[in-house]
Amino acid sequence: xxxxxxxxxxxxxxxxxxxxxxxxxxxxxxxxxxxxxxxxxxxxxxxxxxxxxxxxxxxxxxxxxxxxxxxxxxxxxxxxxxxxxxxxxxxxxxxxxxxxxxx
Numbered sequence: 664x665x666x667x668x669x670x671x672x673x674x675x676x677x678x679x680x681x682x683x684x685x686x687x688x689x690x691x692x693x694x695x696x697x698x699x700x701x702x703x704x705x706x707x708x709x710x711x712x713x714x715x716x717x718x719x720x721x722x723x724x725x726x727x728x729x730x731x732x733x734x735x736x737x738x739x740x741x742x743x744x745x746x747x748x749x750x751x752x753x754x755x756x757x758x759x760x761x762x763x764x765x766x
Contacts, residue, residue, distance in 0.1 A: 699720075701720035701722055731755055
């Protein structure tokens with residue numbers, strides 16, 4: 664059984680015991696997290712689609728750790744003008760393990 668959830672402005676296809684990286688969430692390591700925005704859940708002929716969300720469906724996960732992602736560089740340049748600009752950032756992320764899917 665799998666589900667498609669919406670969180671952090673993105674959509675994730677998750678199975679039980681999957682580990683996903685989402686934007687920084689409130690909570691400490693080891694706490695439970697409930698994702699209530701479930702778009703699709705099930706498998707095969709038992710697949711349920713929401714319009715846009717499935718009522719009463721939840722996906723539960725457990726926070727494994729909070730960490731900073733890799734450094735991302737945004738480089739802008741205009742040729743022959745002497746214009747170069749470098750910006751970068753590291754996103755704050757949370758690693759979540761999916762524990763159950765209830766449709």
